[in-house]
Amino acid sequence: MQRRKFVRSAGLGGGAMVAAGTLAAPAIAQSMPELKWRLASSFPKALDTLYGAGEVFAKYVAEATDNRFQIRVFASGEIVPGLQVADAVQNGTVECGHTAGVYYVGKDPAWAFDTALPFGMNARQQDAWYNWGGGRELMTEFYKGYNIHGMACGNTGAQMGGWFRKEIKTVEDMKGLKFRIAGLAGEVCNRVGAVSQQIAGGEIYPALEKGTIDAAEWVGPYDDQKLGFYKIAPYYYYPGWWEGGPQTSTYVNLDKWNELPKHYKAVVEAAAAKAHTLMVSKYDTQNPKALRELVAAGTKLTAFPVPVMEACFNAANELYAEISAKNPKFKKIYDSWRPFRNEAILWFRVCEFTFDSFMARQSAANKL
Numbered sequence: 225m226q227r228r229k230f231v232r233s234a235g236l237g238g239g240a241m242v243a244a245g246t247l248a249a250p251a252i253a254q255s256m257p258e259l260k261w262r263l264a265s266s267f268p269k270a271l272d273t274l275y276g277a278g279e280v281f282a283k284y285v286a287e288a289t290d291n292r293f294q295i296r297v298f299a300s301g302e303i304v305p306g307l308q309v310a311d312a313v314q315n316g317t318v319e320c321g322h323t324a325g326v327y328y329v330g331k332d333p334a335w336a337f338d339t340a341l342p343f344g345m346n347a348r349q350q351d352a353w354y355n356w357g358g359g360r361e362l363m364t365e366f367y368k369g370y371n372i373h374g375m376a377c378g379n380t381g382a383q384m385g386g387w388f389r390k391e392i393k394t395v396e397d398m399k400g401l402k403f404r405i406a407g408l409a410g411e412v413c414n415r416v417g418a419v420s421q422q423i424a425g426g427e428i429y430p431a432l433e434k435g436t437i438d439a440a441e442w443v444g445p446y447d448d449q450k451l452g453f454y455k456i457a458p459y460y461y462y463p464g465w466w467e468g469g470p471q472t473s474t475y476v477n478l479d480k481w482n483e484l485p486k487h488y489k490a491v492v493e494a495a496a497a498k499a500h501t502l503m504v505s506k507y508d509t510q511n512p513k514a515l516r517e518l519v520a521a522g523t524k525l526t527a528f529p530v531p532v533m534e535a536c537f538n539a540a541n542e543l544y545a546e547i548s549a550k551n552p553k554f555k556k557i558y559d560s561w562r563p564f565r566n567e568a569i570l571w572f573r574v575c576e577f578t579f580d581s582f583m584a585r586q587s588a589a590n591k592l
Contacts, residue, residue: 257485261295261319263474266306266327268426269299271447273506274472277378277499278322281474284495293488295320306424310335313475314371320476322377326407326467327422331370333408333547334554337561338363338374340470342409342540344561347379347469347504349568354471357564362557373481375496378472378503381511383464384448385528386441387432387457392528395535404428404440408543409466415539416532425451432456441466445514446507460523465533472503 263282267274275297282295298318300306309321310328325338337359345353353359354376367374386405392398399417403410410420423431423440431437433456440457441464442448454460474496484492519525544562548555586592 256289256292259293259488261293261480262303263295263297264303264309264312264318264321264323265297265299266309266321266323266424267300268306270450271425271443273446273503273510274378274380274425274443275299276506277472277503278474280499280502281322281377281495284498285491288491288494289488293491297322300424300426306426307422310370310372310475313477316477316479318477319480320474322472322474324406324470324472325374326470329407332553333551334366334557336408337366337557338471338473339407340467341544341561342412342466343468343537345469345565345568346572347381347471349565349572350379350469350471351376352568353561353564358560359557359564362560366553366557367475368478371478373476373478375474375476375493376471377474377496377499379500380443380467380470380472381504381507382469383441383467384444385461385464386439387448387453388439388459388461389457390438391459391526392461392532394529395532398532401439402437404431404437405466407466408540411543412466412536412539415543416535429453429456444507444511445518446510449514449518454518454521454523458522458524460518460525461528462525463528465528465536471500474499 263278265275265278267278269275278297282297286294303318304312306323307327309318309323310325310331312318313321325335326340328335340350344350350359354363360376363374386403388401390397392401395416398413401413401418403413403418403420404423405413405418405420406422410422413420421431421437423437425442428437428440428442429451432440432453440453442451442453448454448460474492476492481489515525544558548558583592
């Protein structure tokens, strides 16, 4: 009797489990919706590291969701011009974009904190502020006003100072110089006499070739060699004091972000983090070889004169004080960013800089 009851119970239990199984599959499918998004990049396909970060991001999202969440990447100009990606994300023309906040300082100078400020942090310091110093929270709050959710998605490392048709020996040589340079750095250069112009990456070469501009900065040897600037402007200056560790970002339309299932959000965040790490390591791998080849081809590698650097440094600090006095959003972020930068630099002076300087001397002496 007890055995028959057990069998009947087991039969019912088995049926219940089967029924639960048939219900579970649709529930899981519903939590893994099929999505197809478009990502507008600010960068041309020829720049495989910058543009490639968007591809890495999209590839990871697809693989982590068994291709249920697919993001198609479009190069600069294919949907919108490179400098209009944030607008396209904000108004929903595309679901997401890969760009640099510094391109949009005309909207509000605070956008620059998501990329770099002149005489700011290197790549590691930027990461530290963003992840542990309150940077991400401050930028998340700021971007809500633009209907955007942002994530760090790449860093080039310290950039070069750009390509010049003529030598820059004194601050006087900056006067009247038509210089392609983005963001707040353009305003700093204007204050020492230059005439800054913001031009998307794919448009720099023809502007330099036609003489529309006298000088242009982009990223570093690997990208600059591809873009061919050395064919027109022989003087290659360093360092790019305006971008010591410039971050690129993935922006997602905030409404679309809020619609995503929780685990899709986690996948997107992880994909951005993966692309972020791979970008800086690839530049560190490719830049040395490209620099050697550029110098061998006749490029005149030259450091910015210290008086020029100091004049720009002073102009940058004056600019930040002026903006902070009239822009509460900028001041709120700057009041977090500035002391963090200062502490980070103090630490690097003690250990990182000492080690790097010693190794640089050994390299210069051909002892490595």
